[in-house]
Amino acid sequence: MIDIKNFGKAYGDFIAVENLSLKIEKGELFGFIGPNGAGKSTTIRFLATLLRATHGTATVNGHSVVEDPIAVRRSIGYMPDMFGVYDGMRVWEFLDFFSVAYEVPRANRKAIIGDVLELLDLTHKRDDYVNGLSRGMKQRLCLAKTLVHDPPVLILDEPASGLDPRARLEVKALLKELRSMGKTILISSHILTELADVCTSIGIIERGKLLLHGPIDKVYRKIQSNKQLEVRFATAPEAGVSLLRSDPLVKNLQAVGRRAVFEYHGDDAAAQRLLRSLMAPEIGLVSFADKEPTLEDVFMMVTKGLVT
Ligand code: ADP
DSSP: OEEEEEEEEEETTEEEEEEEEEEEOTTOEEEEEOOTTSSHHHHHHHHTTOSOOSEEEEEETTEETTTOHHHHHHHEEEEOSSOOOOTTOBHHHHHHHHHHHTTOOHHHHHHHHHHHHHHTTOGGGTTSBGGGSOHHHHHHHHHHHTTTTOOSEEEESSTTTTOOHHHHHHHHHHHHHHHHTTOEEEEEESOHHHHHTTOSEEEEEETTEEEEEEEHHHHHHHHHHTOEEEEEESSOOHHHHHHHHTOTTEEEEEEETTEEEEEEOSOHHHHHHHHHHHTSGGGOEEEEEEOOOOHHHHHHHHHTTSOO
């Protein structure tokens, strides 16, 4: 559905994105993850036909981004990372404006606007001014406008950024619903864990390079094979830490205060034995858990070549 080949973008001497190739199949919910400045928006803007590549090509829904941008625009709903300013415009007018821009037939507009307002739970805000909406509602409205022409592909640039946890959950639920409606979705984020439970596949980009991509379970399995454990002690950690250091399966141990984090190179049975020995009363163990990988951990592993 989305096929990027050798995309590169330079601003003067600065290379923002380097030789990026990526395929996203129909029906996928692809999470495009990387820190601020990694090159996500640059790639997304190229796909949305808003930016000229230094080199490379891409097709969206079978249309070339470079040669047939109009067909691409009809195929996508694009949500930029900035909302923009819409002074004096009401919610329904905002959606009507985009319906006209996308050449939705006049006879269908009212019903479509009603439907997307319903889907995004904004019906009660129909006549409110856009500028008076909360950030979460603005994000939902922006998502609503990507749907008015019923495109098969959605390209969403950081739709959950700056939202409170409840609004973020709502965005996730919506993404799932849109996927169940058959949309192919590319969504960017600078937070790995934010997307992990909704995406079917992810790509990790750093400093303009796509470091890793694939189905989420495969990527997580790779990351998890370098399993990290975290333990906490109720009292002074010395006894526990020295027990951990004596275990040859424990690597790269870092002890901070009453906490210790380490890579564990054993299987579940070995981890169980380790847990049992840590449960001796003099060690004062209060917690023993898998440490959820953070984006930083993934970057460390990827850049150290531990995961490819
Ligand atoms: P992300 O979306 O991952 O935060 P961007 O794609 O916006 O990253 O930016 C990638 C890099 O390109 C950043 O270092 C940014 O400063 C730079 N960049 C983006 N747009 C321009 C521009 N118009 N001129 C010069 N540099 C730019």
